[in-house]
Amino acid sequence: MFRVDEIKKSFKNKEVLKGVSFSIEEGEKVALLGNNGAGKSTLMKIIAGQLEANSGTVKTALDYQTEIGMMPQGDILIEDLTVSDLVQLKSAMNRIAIDVDKALEKVSLQDFKKQYVGGLSGGQKRRLSLLLSILNSPKLIFLDEPTTGMDLESVDRFWKLLEKEKYTSVIVTHDFNQIDHFFTKVMILKNGRIAATESVEEIHRQGKTIEEFYREKVEKEA
Numbered sequence: 195m196f197r198v199d200e201i202k203k204s205f206k207n208k209e210v211l212k213g214v215s216f217s218i219e220e221g222e223k224v225a226l227l228g229n230n231g232a233g234k235s236t237l238m239k240i241i242a243g244q245l246e247a248n249s250g251t252v253k254t255a256l257d258y259q260t261e262i263g264m265m266p267q268g269d270i271l272i273e274d275l276t277v278s279d280l281v282q283l284k285s286a287m288n289r290i291a292i293d294v295d296k297a298l299e300k301v302s303l304q305d306f307k308k309q310y311v312g313g314l315s316g317g318q319k320r321r322l323s324l325l326l327s328i329l330n331s332p333k334l335i336f337l338d339e340p341t342t343g344m345d346l347e348s349v350d351r352f353w354k355l356l357e358k359e360k361y362t363s364v365i366v367t368h369d370f371n372q373i374d375h376f377f378t379k380v381m382i383l384k385n386g387r388i389a390a391t392e393s394v395e396e397i398h399r400q401g402k403t404i405e406e407f408y409r410e411k412v413e414k415e416a
């Protein structure tokens with residue numbers, strides 16, 4: 195469904211990604227893990243086309259505009275539009291007809307439709323970003339730390355929404371509480387490469403939690 199081959203990226207003379215390769219199959223829910231500065235957001239930006247890699251390829255038969263949803267780490271929102279207008283604008287850009295109220299209900303923002311985006315709280319902006327990235331019911335979504343800044347109730351609602359919608363997904367998260375029951379696969383980015391890829395089922399079969407697996411791979415061999 196989606197394949198990344200030997201992606202390399204340096205900033206000045208700092209080599210952040212040294213050859214990252216992986217593939218995503220339909221139905222997988224992949225947690226992309228790694229310490230701060232490991233290069234997760236850099237990789238996500240390259241996949242999103244916001245940043246150019248020095249070398250490597252991204253291959254997919256999916257259409258970026260209509261079949262892939264992206265939620266970057268920082269919110270890219272137009273602050274001086276109302277919530278409702280922004281949702282309408284995005285749906286017009288994607289040439290889809292949507293019921294704005296219903297869409298806003300998905301992320302519990304129905305009471306904020308007339309408010310300016312710039313006046314939303316950080317967690318509310320994240321929820322709006324999420325909505326924009328799934329508005330066209332994509333087949334594959336890439337989310338970079340989607341729950342950052344959300345209160346506990348919103349975090350719970352966020353994971354429930356994703357569970358219900360059943361997207362194939364790649365999600366950068368530090369939310370270890372959720373990884374054990376939401377994801378099917380874990381990828382760990384370390385020293386510029388994918389240092390480990392494992393199915394959650396296999397990790398559990400070994401009697402470990404994902405957090406234990408992560409610590410073993412990242413901390414012990416640091």
Ligand SMILES: Nc1ncnc2c1ncn2[C@@H]1O[C@H](COP(=O)(O)OP(=O)(O)OP(=O)(O)O)[C@@H](O)[C@H]1O
Nearest residue numbers: 205206210228229230231232233234235236237267
């Ligand atoms: N535009 C840039 N210019 C220079 N260095 C950059 C730039 N973007 C990222 N970096 C560097 O690349 C490295 C990886 O950053 P990145 O944001 O991809 O990490 P991350 O794994 O997403 O971290 P976090 O968990 O903190 O979000 C860091 O050392 C960062 O300082």
